[in-house]
Amino acid sequence: MLKRILVIAAFAFSLPVLADSNAPWGSARDLDIHYAKQKVVFDTTTGSVEGLTSVLDRTSYLSVLNGADPFDNKIVIVLHGNVIPFFAIKNYAKYKALMDRAQSLSVGGIIEFRMCKLAAQSQGFTPKDIHGFVSMVPMGDAEIVRLQQEGYAYMR
Structure with missing residues (x-):
C-alpha cells in the first residue's frame, strides 16, 4: 500500500513540471560511437540534384x-534509373559542380561509382558517353545483390 501511495505522489508532483515543459522527456543522449570497417552499397536512382547531393x-x-x-x-554507389543523365559527358556543363564533387569522392578508392549498363543503354548511353570515374556493370540490381552477398550493407 505504501508503494502505491509513493507512486501516486511521485506522479502528482511531476504533473506541474510536465505541464510547464516543452521537453517532458529531457534532451537526446549523445552517443560517442566509433565506426570502422564498414562496407556499404548505396542503391541510387534519384533524378534530382538535391537527391544526388x-x-x-x-x-x-x-x-x-x-x-x-x-x-x-568501402562504399559503392550503384547508379541506375533517373540518376544516369547526371553522369553523361554531354551534360557536364549543366552538372559541373555535382560531377566535380562526385569525381573527387572517387579519388583514393574508398568510394566507387558503378552504373547499370542495361539502364544506361535504355536511356541511349554507352560507356563512352559516361564520365571516366564511373565503372559499368551489366545490371545494377545484380551488382547490389552480389555486393550484399560479399557482406556490404544496403543503403537507399
Whole structure:
C-alpha cells in the first residue's frame, strides 16, 4: 500500500513540471560511437540534384566516420534509373559542380561509382558517353545483390 501511495505522489508532483515543459522527456543522449570497417552499397536512382547531393553528402560523411581507410572501408554507389543523365559527358556543363564533387569522392578508392549498363543503354548511353570515374556493370540490381552477398550493407 505504501508503494502505491509513493507512486501516486511521485506522479502528482511531476504533473506541474510536465505541464510547464516543452521537453517532458529531457534532451537526446549523445552517443560517442566509433565506426570502422564498414562496407556499404548505396542503391541510387534519384533524378534530382538535391537527391544526388544528399547521397554524395552521406557517403562522404560515412567515409570520414570510418576513418577514410581504403583497406577497412568501402562504399559503392550503384547508379541506375533517373540518376544516369547526371553522369553523361554531354551534360557536364549543366552538372559541373555535382560531377566535380562526385569525381573527387572517387579519388583514393574508398568510394566507387558503378552504373547499370542495361539502364544506361535504355536511356541511349554507352560507356563512352559516361564520365571516366564511373565503372559499368551489366545490371545494377545484380551488382547490389552480389555486393550484399560479399557482406556490404544496403543503403537507399
